[in-house]
Amino acid sequence: MAERDLIEQLVIALKILPSVGPRSATRMAYYLLNNEREKAKYLANTLLQTLEQVKNCKRCNNLSENDVCNICVNLKRDATRLCIVEMPIDVHMLEQTQSYNGKYFVLMGKLSPLDGIGPKDIYFDKMLERSLEPEVKEVILATSFTTEGETTAYYIADILRKKGIYVSRLARGVPAGSELEYVDINTIARALVDRRHID
Amino acid sequence: MAERDLIEQLVIALKILPSVGPRSATRMAYYLLNNEREKAKYLANTLLQTLEQVKNCKRCNNLSENDVCNICVNLKRDATRLCIVEMPIDVHMLEQTQSYNGKYFVLMGKLSPLDGIGPKDIYFDKMLERSLEPEVKEVILATSFTTEGETTAYYIADILRKKGIYVSRLARGVPAGSELEYVDINTIARALVDRRHID
Numbered sequence: 064m065a066e067r068d069l070i071e072q073l074v075i076a077l078k079i080l081p082s083v084g085p086r087s088a089t090r091m092a093y094y095l096l097n098n099e100r101e102k103a104k105y106l107a108n109t110l111l112q113t114l115e116q117v118k119n120c121k122r123c124n125n126l127s128e129n130d131v132c133n134i135c136v137n138l139k140r141d142a143t144r145l146c147i148v149e150m151p152i153d154v155h156m157l158e159q160t161q162s163y164n165g166k167y168f169v170l171m172g173k174l175s176p177l178d179g180i181g182p183k184d185i186y187f188d189k190m191l192e193r194s195l196e197p198e199v200k201e202v203i204l205a206t207s208f209t210t211e212g213e214t215t216a217y218y219i220a221d222i223l224r225k226k227g228i229y230v231s232r233l234a235r236g237v238p239a240g241s242e243l244e245y246v247d248i249n250t251i252a253r254a255l256v257d258r259r260h261i262d
Numbered sequence: 263m264a265e266r267d268l269i270e271q272l273v274i275a276l277k278i279l280p281s282v283g284p285r286s287a288t289r290m291a292y293y294l295l296n297n298e299r300e301k302a303k304y305l306a307n308t309l310l311q312t313l314e315q316v317k318n319c320k321r322c323n324n325l326s327e328n329d330v331c332n333i334c335v336n337l338k339r340d341a342t343r344l345c346i347v348e349m350p351i352d353v354h355m356l357e358q359t360q361s362y363n364g365k366y367f368v369l370m371g372k373l374s375p376l377d378g379i380g381p382k383d384i385y386f387d388k389m390l391e392r393s394l395e396p397e398v399k400e401v402i403l404a405t406s407f408t409t410e411g412e413t414t415a416y417y418i419a420d421i422l423r424k425k426g427i428y429v430s431r432l433a434r435g436v437p438a439g440s441e442l443e444y445v446d447i448n449t450i451a452r453a454l455v456d457r458r459h460i461d
Contacts, residue, residue: 068327069308069311069312069315069316069327070312070316070325072308072312073308073309073312076301076304076305076308076309077305079294079298079301079302079304079305080279080290080293081286081289081290081293087280087281089351089354090280090351091279091280092312093349093350093351093354094279094280094351095278095279095309095313096312096313096316096325096350097325097350097351097370099278102275102278103278103309103313104309104310104313105275105278106275106276106279106306106309107305107306107307107309107310107313108306108310109271109272109275110272110275110294110302110303110305110306111303111307113268113269113271113291113295114294114295114299114302114306116268117268117295126269126292126295126296128267128268150292150296151292151295151296152288152289152292155288155292171296
């Protein structure tokens, strides 16, 4: 039906959102058009403005409204530590912990040999260059704990260690707040191997 | 941090979407800005265009790009039956069944005495007027099967019956495809009361 065309287009457009299927997209479209027109307009305009003004930091690839992001230019942050992550959202997550005061580098992906994604397809060379800057004393690998994330971490660690850089990796272990009976056995096994001495 | 401002605004804007909390909104914002910039722009523009061009049908309140929607003007549809629903998405759901060929009227809400929503707060009078048009022979109540939806249905049924209109209600029963052991007991009880004779 002709009157559905625009709404159907909106449903299709909403399906690009992560974990939004046809049913959720339909619910969203009707909700926006009926209940929240003002807010929907605000959403559309904010999205357009953000797409226009937010780019990737020239130095670390993090999202930024400036050419170089606030973390990179911040002289109060510890320039001796460089944390390597996959995507800008990982920087956001780490920043939220408020327990890291160093710098970042965003790979914009991870190695995935099975999908044909090699070092040339992510910012590997730029990461290498950044890691070898003289002020960097420690590179912290914070890629994800999936097969690809681990592959990426080991690959980077191997190269950097050979160049004499001190490399560390985020600890694996039992997530905060969990009871052992609900934790998967690989996590428990790893937490056992990496157990810490209590002074 | 200043560089977060626009992204944070986008996260807040995305939270207006139904069943999207802060965590999903953050994931969506970063996903749109990193992975799907072209599609994100398309989403924003489609949303703006839809908000501008889709309005409520003057006759039935359904969403429409025209003053009067395609269902209302369609002479091939059975004008003797009028189906009353709460919101335009309900018209969409009923249309998808392809088993109804009558007309619709959208109340744009439901009675909710506890929230102070009475007949004056929805299109009750317009519904009454529409239901009393001479060609209407049956009014089908398709409001939801919640307390408010049922209240609305009974309230409308009561008034229309007194005016001599034949009123029906969508059947309640066991959902298609379900096994009894997973169906709640109220549904089973009702399906028992409303059981149908098999010829």
